[in-house]
Amino acid sequence: MPRFVMTAGEVADLLGALDAPRVDVCVGGGWAVDALLEEQTREHSDLDLWLPAAHLEWLFRALAARGIDRVFPWPGDRPWNFVLHDGARTRIDLHLYERLPDGRLHYGSVLDGETFPASALEGRGVIAGRPVRCEAAEWAVRWHTGYPPRAADRHDVPLLCHKFNLELPEAFA
Template sequence: MGEQDVIAVLDELTDADVTAWVDGGWGVEALLGTVSRPHSDLDLVVLRTELDTIRAALAAAGFTRVLRDVLPTALALADQAGREVDLHPVDATEDGGGDQVLPDGGTFHYPAPVPGRIGGHTVLCVDTDTQLRAHQGYPLTDKDRGDIARLTAHTAVR
């Protein structure tokens, strides 16, 4: 999934008047304002109350194939071209963020989104501290280690 694909999906969701902020690998790219590697999917934090509207907007854009449905935790969709969108529904919180229900019944808190840049466009994305926190508790891949190193180096420069 390339930069223009990401922007097209975000534009569809903006047109649908829903909330979405970029997470995962594209979230790291947005925070750093550069693209360092290929991405197979686009992770988005979305409001659970808007999930029906989001699904309709994504279906209109061709994302109709369900790859993984573990709601209320996550929902992954794909289009005919193989582009994937992985939704992380949250319940809105007073701080402007949201709480995601985890499979074990616990929650993961996303603070309010911060601005980032993808393809010359300003986007909302998950903050650096939350990105780093989300990379804990599971075996890391080379991509994960690279993302952590880039975020850590970027944070040290700030």
């Protein structure tokens, strides 16, 4: 399997390409952490994006125009979470959600999904000088817990907790 590494400049350029078709994306995962910290602190193999499910067609069109048009099968893929790639170095991990009538967001299956406040995706950060919408700091920390921490999690979570004065989760103490 090829080694994927995305630079901050590539991510900022890609996010800029999504502005034109007005795809409402929110940066998640490790890039959200670095956006909140306003600097790239480690290598990233992919770009996690939160997206309203209704915007999927527009996203597909915008990404296909850039050659990002292949599904990258991954264990655990679901219709609301899967990876697209360009066959070279760009990998995008999509997280599709739907807005509920009360304004909360629903991610996952009808039977076993998660519901969370829209404010979870209203963080603000910067990637390569570009302002971006990203996961809010407290939610970025929350979503890096609930499973055994990986090396990237052990790197990301303490940095967020320190910058945003959040309590360090037990698994990271």
